[in-house]
Structures are given as structure tokens and as C-alpha cells.
Amino acid sequence: MKADGDQRAGLLDQRAGLLYGIGAYGMWGLVPLYWPLLEPAGAMEILAHRMVWSLAFVAIGLLVLRRRRWIPELIRQPRKLGLIAVAAVTISLNWGFYIWAVNTGHVVEASLGYFINPLVTIAMGVLLLKERLRPAQWTAVFIALAAVLVLAIGYGQPPWISLVLAFSFATYGLVKKKINIGGLESLAAETAVLFLPALGYLVWLGASGSATFGSEGTGQMALLAATGVVTALPLICFGAAAIRVPLSTLGLLQYLAPVFQFVLGITYFHEAMPPERWAGFSLVWLALVILTWDALRNARRTRSEALRLTAEAAEAAATTTASGSGSGLAQAEAPLPVTEPAPSRPREPDPR
Known part of the structure; x- marks a missing residue:
């Protein structure tokens, strides 16, 4: 009964994790609907507000959760502080380009950046970390390169927005x-x-009279302030999903965001999709299908190998235990050796 209860609790926990994951990637996929609401604010002003309000919202959350011990530990690690500075610059570049792309009518091209992101990550692993790829991964990378070439011909130039978003996020x-x-x-x-x-930057905008915060009504002020929630809430859901569902499931869920963005770009924002773009996107999707199939096959193979090794170890342990028990039993049942009593020594005479 206890095992059944534990199994049921595990299934419920995994189902909750799946919902958290869908919620996280769903919010990331639907966020193109949010940025146009902040106009007439430009991409730089929106990005600055996103930085300021994200810190405020996350700081409150960490205070409520009483998670402060990491701060002094981080301060004592200069190398990690440097890496955080690099991460801050790259994510601000990614956020800024994405906001600009959405608000200037490039939602479909932005979605392409997140479609090819896993492939760019693999390529960076080969170039920077000297990782070795399986044949299917090489095939996916070469198909993705062909897709970029097709899209470059279609656009008349390389898809810079997609490439900047993909490389910055990777x-x-x-x-x-x-x-x-x-x-x-x-x-x-x-x-x-x-x-x-x-x-x-926001203070400078206000002093120069160029800020939209406060000049476009309370509704726009609230929307700009809510960029902190829009940024942090999907991350919280992602964190909750990551500890509940397998990594392979998260790997599949990550495609929800660019799929939503792509569909929004065509159906809601009415962006053009000439034949050469369809051809380029189709090649990217083919590469992702190959990559996903290879990842699932490798995960299944690794799991089977782990189960086989576990079973062999358990069998070996059982055999050793049985052998040891048999040896002990044989020793217990063996007749004890009969020893002759030692001859008694004659008593010496009493000196008295």
C-alpha cells in the first residue's frame, strides 16, 4: 500500500511538473503579445524597465523565501562574479533584440532564432568545449546550415535577427x-x-523629456512595471518543472515557445511567409526532428544500459550472498574435530 501511495504521489508530482513546464514555455511563447502593449516606449526603454522591475520583483521573492545565504558566498568568488557579468550582458542583448524584433514586425524571424538555438548550442559545444557529436547530430547541424543559406537567399541577406538571438542565448x-x-x-x-x-538611462530619459513612463497614463505605467513579473514568473515555473520532470521531457517542451511565436507571427501579426521562408523553416524543423529523435534514442539506450548494469550488480550481489550463506552453513554442519584430552601431570610433593 505504501509503495502504491508513493507511486501515485510520484505520478501526480510529474504531472504537476509537466503543467509547470507547459506554463513556462507557453508564457515565453505568448510574450510577443505583451511588448506591443508598451508602445510608444522604445525597445531600450522597455529593456531598462525590465531590468529594474525584474530585480525588484525577484528581490522581494527571495526575501519572502529567505534565500539570502548565496549572496556572501557569491561575493567571495570573483571568477563567478565575472561570469555573471558576462551572462548579464548576453541576456540583455538577447532581450533587447527580441523586444525590438517583435515591435518592428519580425516575430517569425525571432521565432527562428529560438528554433535554431539548440543547434547553435551543439555547434558551440564542438567549437569551444571540443565535444564529440554523434552522426545524427552532425546531420542536424549541416541541415541547419543549409536552412540558414536558403533563408539568406530568401531574405537577400543572412537572417541576422535569428542569428543574434540564437548565438546570444546559446x-x-x-x-x-x-x-x-x-x-x-x-x-x-x-x-x-x-x-x-x-x-x-531611465533617469536620463525622464530628465530629457523622452520617457513614456508617467506620460502615457497609469495603465502604461502598470504594464511597464509588470515587466518584472513577465520576466520572473516563467522562470519560476521552469524551475518547478525542472525538478519534477525528466530532462528529455523539458527538451521537447522547449519547442513550444518558438512554435507559439511562429503561429502568432503568421496569424496575429500577419507577417509574410514566401515559399523560400517555408523551405528554410522546413529544413530547420527537419534538423530538429533528427536531433530530438537522436536524443530520445540515446536517452533510452543509456537508461537500458543503466538498468542492465543495475540488474547485473544485483544478481552478482545475490550470488555472492548465497555463496557466502552456503559456505557458512556447510561450516556450521561440519562435525567438530574430536581432540584427545591432555595427559595430567603428576602432582609434585608438598614441600612441607
Whole structure:
């Protein structure tokens, strides 16, 4: 009964993790609907507000959760502080380009950046970390390169927005892997690095009369302030999902965000999709199908190998135990050796 209860609790926990994951990637996929609501604010002003309000929101969350011990530990590690500064710059570049792309009618091209991000991450692993790829991964990378070439011909130039978004986010992921701190803590540290420059920029905008915060009504003020929630809430859901569902499931869920963005770009923002773009996107999707199939097959093979090794170890342990028990039983049942009593020594005469 206890085992059944534990299994049921595990299934419920995994189902909750799946919902958290869908919520996280769903929010990231639907965020293109939010940025146009902040106009007439420009991309730089929106980015600055996002930095300031994200830090405020995350700081409150960390205070409520009483998670402050990581701050002095981080301060004592200069190398990690440097990596956080690099992460802050790369994610601000990613955020800024993404906001600008959405508000200038490039939602489809932005979605392409997140479609090819896993492929760029693999390529960076080969170039920077000297990782070895399986044949299917090489195939996916070459198909992705062909897709970029097709799209470059279609656009008349390389898809710069997609490439900037993909490479900046892949670099961010690479740096984050080396930082290795919690999601909320990392976001707090990264936004803290750029808090003063962002706040200074907003003050300068206000002093020059160019700021939209406060001049477009309370509704727009509230929307700009809510950029902190829009940034942190998906991250919280992602963190809750990451500890409940397998990594392979998260790997599949990550495609929800660019799929939503792509669909929004065509159906809601009515962006053009000429045949050459369809051809380029189709090649990217083919590369992702190959990559996903290879990842799932490798995960299944690794799991089977782990189960086989576990079973062999258990069988070997059982055999050893049985052998030891049999030996002990044989020793217990063996007749004890009969020994002759030692001859008694004659008593010496009493000296008295």
C-alpha cells in the first residue's frame, strides 16, 4: 500500500511538473503579445524597465523565501562574479533584440532564432568545449546550415535577427552552466549587474523629456512595471518543472515557445511567409526532428544500459550472498574435530 501511495504521489508530482513546464514555455511563447502593449516606449526603454522591475520583483521573492545565504558566498568568488557579468550582458542583448524584433514586425524571424538555438548550442559545444557529436547530430547541424543559406537567399541577406538571438542565448546558456546557481538567484545577480546603468538611462530619459513612463497614463505605467513579473514568473515555473520532470521531457517542451511565436507571427501579426521562408523553416524543423529523435534514442539506450548494469550488480550481489550463506552453513554442519584430552601431570610433593 505504501509503495502504491508513493507511486501515485510520484505520478501526480510529474504531472504537476509537466503543467509547470507547459506554463513556462507557453508564457515565453505568448510574450510577443505583451511588448506591443508598451508602445510608444522604445525597445531600450522597455529593456531598462525590465531590468529594474525584474530585480525588484525577484528581490522581494527571495526575501519572502529567505534565500539570502548565496549572496556572501557569491561575493567571495570573483571568477563567478565575472561570469555573471558576462551572462548579464548576453541576456540583455538577447532581450533587447527580441523586444525590438517583435515591435518592428519580425516575430517569425525571432521565432527562428529560438528554433535554431539548440543547434547553435551543439555547434558551440564542438567549437569551444571540443565535444564529440554523434552522426545524427552532425546531420542536424549541416541541415541547419543549409536552412540558414536558403533563408539568406530568401531574405537577400543572412537572417541576422535569428542569428543574434540564437548565438546570444546559446552563449548565455554556456555561461550559466559554469555559474551553477539557482534560477531566481541568477536572475537577481544578473539584473543587479545592470541595475544602475538601466536606472541611470531611465533617469536620463525622464530628465530629457523622452520617457513614456508617467506620460502615457497609469495603465502604461502598470504594464511597464509588470515587466518584472513577465520576466520572473516563467522562470519560476521552469524551475518547478525542472525538478519534477525528466530532462528529455523539458527538451521537447522547449519547442513550444518558438512554435507559439511562429503561429502568432503568421496569424496575429500577419507577417509574410514566401515559399523560400517555408523551405528554410522546413529544413530547420527537419534538423530538429533528427536531433530530438537522436536524443530520445540515446536517452533510452543509456537508461537500458543503466538498468542492465543495475540488474547485473544485483544478481552478482545475490550470488555472492548465497555463496557466502552456503559456505557458512556447510561450516556450521561440519562435525567438530574430536581432540584427545591432555595427559595430567603428576602432582609434585608438598614441600612441607
